[in-house]
Amino acid sequence: MxxxxxxxxxxxxxxxxxxxxxxxxxxxxxxxxxxxxxxxxxxxxxxxxxxxxxxxxxxxxxxxxxxxxxxxxxxxxxxxxxxxxxxxxxxxxxxxxxxxxxxxxxxxxxxxxxxxxxxxxxxxxxxxxxxxxxxxxxxxxxxxxxxxxxxxxxxxxxxxxxxxxxxxxxxxxxxxxxxxxxxxxxxxxASYEEYLKDEGIKVTLIHSGAQKVEGNPYQDLSEEVLARFQTDTDALRQxxxxxxxxxxxxxxxxxxxxxxxxxxxxxxxxxxxxxxxxxxxxxxxxxxxxxxxxxxxxxxxxxxxxxxLKPEASTAPPSTEQGQDDKANTNAERARVQGILQHAEAAERKQLGEHLAFNTDMSVEAAGAVLAAAPKDTSASLNADTALDRLMSNEDQPNLGEDAAAPTETQSKAQGIANSWAKATGAKIA
The missing domain is CATH 3.90.226.10 (2-enoyl-CoA Hydratase; Chain A, domain 1)
Incomplete structure (x- = not known):
């Protein structure tokens, strides 16, 4: 060794x-x-x-x-x-x-x-x-x-x-x-000063520069050198x-x-x-x-x-104020997610609710409008083991006629988002 x-x-x-x-x-x-x-x-x-x-x-x-x-x-x-x-x-x-x-x-x-x-x-x-x-x-x-x-x-x-x-x-x-x-x-x-004295060995360090041999093992640390080492150690911990x-x-x-x-x-x-x-x-x-x-x-x-997972814009350590802001943002995001998941309209639209909560930055109010315009989950009650259910699940739903009441602008946007979600997931719009 x-x-x-x-x-x-x-x-x-x-x-x-x-x-x-x-x-x-x-x-x-x-x-x-x-x-x-x-x-x-x-x-x-x-x-x-x-x-x-x-x-x-x-x-x-x-x-x-x-x-x-x-x-x-x-x-x-x-x-x-x-x-x-x-x-x-x-x-x-x-x-x-x-x-x-x-x-x-x-x-x-x-x-x-x-x-x-x-x-x-x-x-x-x-x-x-x-x-x-x-x-x-x-x-x-x-x-x-x-x-x-x-x-x-x-x-x-x-x-x-x-x-x-x-x-x-x-x-x-x-x-x-x-x-x-x-x-x-x-x-x-490690200091060998006392050991060398007992062995009758004297070490002379020839150096140029006052700090060149600081911390050498042949001498005990002076208070000045110890203080300097402590300062460096504290800075490294910071x-x-x-x-x-x-x-x-x-x-x-x-x-x-x-x-x-x-x-x-x-x-x-x-x-x-x-x-x-x-x-x-x-x-x-x-x-x-x-x-x-x-x-x-x-x-x-x-x-x-x-x-x-995206690269950080800066690697500088956050200030105390930034840390407080980050904590506030975390709490706000957590409240937004919980608000969507616990929304009354999400009770029977669990999959869409999780999508809006975790994969978008949509507000609770906007997510509620989307959920209200989306169909309710029917997978829990649908018995796919019967031929009739399988046939019904593959049937296209009728489109609303022109006589239907015109949707509001908010409903149209919500319906558009719901339609996009249905297209991506394969769900049927009632």
Whole structure:
């Protein structure tokens, strides 16, 4: 194992890792890097033999590595283990998934004519900052460009960098035991100063530039350098929160208020990190059912219809006022949909009511006029098993004569829309 190379990637650099996983990770790495003592904000961290005792009940996530799957038009992309930059493997391998592999598979899936949508099957505590934000933006860009839905499944962890990837999805599913969140940043520094003193080794760093050797492992961090690292880490967390807020429809303030906490199941939905609670074994079927019945409503933060699949005009993070406006628009859209579905004229015209609610931006009043002019659904009472019913269902309905009362302008427009709907669906106009 090339431990110096590993150390260069995980020490003195921000990481997007779930806190519990970070403690285990650095504890396991400590003896290989001759680190004698570990501590974090919670205090001393066990290493070596103590780690083996403390971790005796730790059961790593089951091996979720599997080949690229295409299920009834749904491309399933496993995202498991630690997320790393420029990994070089197309699929998850050896407990890690590369951002480059995710994009490679996503690009192929969105470009495949047989693929109707893509689902990220996530079980990851997070990983490296490098490459993460670019991957999120590229996933959404690919989905928007292809005009295909991108969903994510938390089965059973989308934390930190994993939460960033999940935020790019148009809809986020989570299991009852799934954990989502941890929108924060962790950074570790290793100091060998005391160890070198005990060994009688003195290291002299010859450098040009006051900050050239900041964070080197041969010296303890000075208060000034520690403060600078903390400032950079806080700034990165702010950018992380803005990214999650932009794609989930949450406000930046709401994301920051979580203080990098993780949320399980329904709690993740309540906070805004997920949209729907599912059984993990049924999640793919849920997605493929949606793909086969396009037009259902999907909640994607600030937008509730498939309009969200169109490319965004701007990638700038929303302001507080914009977030409030988005929330108001969401509430108004939800009220419009409910108003149409619950309209008195929709009681016996369910199919047309759902069409007007989910596939148009028609107001409740206008939709009511269309519904009133449309025929009532007769499929429930029609017994197609009899020859007479089959014959009657194929009969053309008589046209009204010229003596009929002339329709008003509103009725004419409504009748026109109803006729177009009938033509598209094959329904008969009474």
């Amino acid at each position: 090339n431990y110096p190379q590993i150390a260069s990637r995980v020490l003195n650099t921000p990481l997007l890792l779930e806190p519990g996983y970070a403690r285990v990770f650095f504890s396991a790495l400590a003896p290989r890097l001759n680190i004698l003592q570990l501590q974090d904000a919670e205090g001393q961290v066990s290493t070596g033999e103590k780690l083996r005792v403390d971790a005796a009940s730790f059961n790593p996530s089951r091996d979720r590595e599997r080949p690229y799957q295409l299920v009834d038009g749904a491309a399933i992309l496993p995202v498991s283990g630690t997320l790393v930059h420029k990994y070089g493997h197309v699929k998850p391998y050896s407990g890690m998934t590369g951002y480059d592999g995710i994009i490679r598979r996503a690009a192929e899936a969105f470009g495949d004519p047989s693929v109707k949508g893509v689902m990220l099957d996530c079980d990851t505590p997070g990983g490296e900052v490098a490459g993460c934000f670019d991957t999120v933006a590229e996933l959404r860009r690919l989905a928007d460009l292809a005009g295909k839905p991108l969903w994510s499944l938390c089965y059973d962890m989308t934390c930190s960098a994993g939460m960033a990837l999940a935020s790019s999805a148009n809809r986020r599913l989570i299991t009852q035991t799934g954990h989502a969140g941890s929108v924060g940043v962790v950074m570790a520094h 950018e992380f929160a803005q990214l999650v807020a932009r794609y989930t429809g949450m406000s930046v303030e709401a994301v920051l208020a979580t203080e990098a906490a993780t949320y399980r199941g329904q709690a993740a939905i309540d906070i805004g990190f997920a949209d729907q609670l599912v059984n993990g074994h049924e999640a793919v079927a849920e997605f493929t059912e949606y793909l086969s019945t396009q037009g259902r409503i999907i909640t994607t933060g600030a937008t509730m219809t498939q309009e969200n």
